[in-house]
Amino acid sequence: MKKLLLLFVVFQTLILLTASCVTNKEADVIRFWGMGVEGEAVGKLVAEFEKENPGVKVKVQMIPWTAAQEKLISAYASGNLPDVFQLGNTWIPQFKELDALEKLNGYVLDSKTISQDSYFPGIWETNVIQDGIYGIPWYIDTRVLFYRVDDLQKAGYSSAPASWKELYEVARKIKSIKSDKNKYPIFLPTNDWSVFVIFGMQAGADLLTNDYTYGHFNSPEFKRAVNYLLKFYKNGLTPKGFTAFNNIYQAMAEGYISMFISGPWNIKEMKKWMKGNLKDKWMTSPLPAADTNGIGVSLAGGSSIVMNSQSGNKHTAWKLIEFLSRPTIQLKFFRMVDDLPARREAWESPEIKRDKFIKAFFKQLNHVKPVPKVPEWERIAFSKIQKYMEYIVYEKMSVETALKKLDEEVNSVLEKRRWLIKHGRINE
Amino acid sequence: MVELMNNKNLKYSAMLFLSPALLAIFAFFFLPVLAAFVMSFTDFDIYSLNHLWRVRFIGFENYKKLLDDPVFWKSLFNTFYYVIIAGPLSVIVSLCAALMLNSKLIKFKAIFRLTYFMPVVTTLVAVAIVWRFIYHPRFGLFNYLLGFLGIDPVDWLGDPDYAMPAIIIMTVWKNFGYNMIIFIAGLQNIPEYLYEAAILDGANKFQLFRNITLPMLAPTMLFVGIVTMIGFFQIFTEPYVMTQGGPLDSTLSIVLYMYREGFRWWNMGYSASIAFVLFIIIFLGTIIQFKFQKRIFG
DSSP states (O other): OHHHHHHHHHHHHHHHHHHHHHHSOOTTEEEEEEEHHHHHHHHHHHHHHHHHSTTOEEEEEEEOGGGHHHHHHHHHHTTOOOSEEEEETTSHHHHHHTTOBOOOHHHHHHOSSOOGGGBOHHHHHTTEETTEEOOEEEEEEOOEEEEEHHHHHHTTOSSOOOBHHHHHHHHHHHHHHOOOTTOEEEEOOTTOHHHHHHHHHHTTOOSEETTTTEEOOSSHHHHHHHHHHHHHHHTTSSOSSSOSOSOHHHHHHTTSEEEEEEOTTHHHHHHHHSOGGGTTSEEEEOOBBSSSSSBOOEEOEEEEEEEBTTOSOHHHHHHHHHHHHSHHHHHHHHHHHOOEESBTGGGGSHHHHSOHHHHHHHHHHTTEEOOOOSTTHHHIIIIIIHHHHHHHHTTSSOHHHHHHHHHHHHHHHTHHHHHHHHTTOSOO | OHHHHHOHHHHHHHHHHHHHHHHHHIIIIIHHHHHHHHHTTBOOOGGGSSOGGGOOBOTTHHHHHHHHOHHHHHHHHHHHHHHHHHHHHHHHHHHHHHHHHHSTTOOOHHHHHHHHHHHHHSOHHHHHHHHHHHTOTTTOHHHHHHHHTTOOOOOTTTSHHHHHHHHHHHHHHHHHHHHHHHHHHHHHTSOHHHHHHHHHTTOOHHHHIIIIIHHHHHHHHHHHHHHHHHHHHTOOHHHHHHTTTOSTTTTOOHHHHHHIIIIISOOHHHHHHHHHHHHHHHHHHHHHHHHHHHHHHO
């Protein structure tokens, strides 16, 4: 019993000691949080930064993607946000609204390494809210078309479809050639809002109106996009649901699907699955445009590096952001994790230029648009748009009613925002 | 004893000894519950997280909104659907397994017990991933077996009508082992002489089960019933991992909805009101079960 008590006392003192160590901050410690593989990669990169800046120590912590948002918000609520952290660029409006992000305009103005011209305009735009810059693009992604070259050739097309009309025709031809009814020309998952939003933006829909305070999905533009996509489901050109293909790469390799729309993280996996004589049987291409032949807009995705507005060490924090934004470091980062660098200088390097699969992304990145920059967007996209698009696809609702109801629900989500604006309780 | 209790010093020391536990319960249970209760009357959301002046007291607005919220009703329906089907099914399967394992005819009981208990101690996430393969529309074991019966393949997790049955089958399989162990313990507590006496009186197998096993198991049954019901009302991980509540919200449970509103969209006020509705439902369910079982088993 006495031993136990002693052990307990020792334990308690140890806990107290470590706790006091944490509060007793050393002079120049920068805390950095990154998500998943990106966080891991930064852990390897910072050694160089520490060498350049003697006396500075960077503490890198990796947080899993799946719980990242909850973790960051809880950390914010308890005053534990790190000095610098990675933020998916669609999350910036939320954290800006929390006053968690440092406005970076002054830093950028004085910086020798970071200037707006080095970035793709659509991507840079995602970090800007009412003239304030709240993040520096770190790595970027957007959605393009992945397709089986041989399937398209069999259908009589030597290149990827460049317009909505062509895309539909290609899909119909492939369907008529394939005998197995379980094989589909294209995979448009129903549990993913992005496809519907992308096609809506291509048709010219503005999604939210009046300073993002009302939904505007029941517009002719968005309706046109939905009706267009619905044709694919109705005519069996794409499977309903999302469980039909547990592994989309395997489905591509086995010829169960011939096209899908997704981001750069698929390149590595596709290379892994499309082996041997399949090696040159696939390609990527920018998304088709709505009316004319050309490139349609896609989402401006990716992650930014942001600074905690409560950081006690902003000067060094900015130095770390500048370090991670250097073209050479961006290239190293690309080699480690395959994320596409945000700096256009890095795209000049031969290893990126030579990769034929990345080319489509470069073209597409000049045609990207951010989603509406309001804290409610994620909720609108995941819980409202997705839901009603599912209703439409499963034909539980007509396009007309679904979009009208969608607008109603979006309006009620945005009620708080309207109230805050009306009473001047929102930081403009 | 009474004199001792009247001793003032003793009373104080008793309080002193209890105080750490009481304090912990107060700080980590009552306070949060109270805070959540107050929160359920506000529109606390992401805008208000650090700006309390953006919070509005909205009275019963959240609760009113709940009543009008089709997704809430859907999740409530799903939860009841799940509890009403999976609850009794799980208890019946556990009871059958326990009866079989308690039978004198069975050999290698320990091995069977272990095997049936294994799913209970396996991580649910791992189980869910394996079951996603079992339910796979093209390569899945389930559809393969159905194929022998001449039944067309079913898209178990992708079809709104089959997703909930799929989850029910999986959870029954995963959970029956736990109740089975409790039932076995209950069965072993039934004195052998009751059966011997009944057999001498000429009772058949069914009469033995109906008139001895069932009544003697009543307390166990009550415990198993309530614990299973409470646990099943709070179903969360299974749909969270397997279907994320889809397709078409057909597997969205009330706790999953609460989690989604609260920690995904930071509608803490609304989420808190869902929590209290769930609390009331479970509370009522427990009372009904108590009354019901008392009437049946006396």
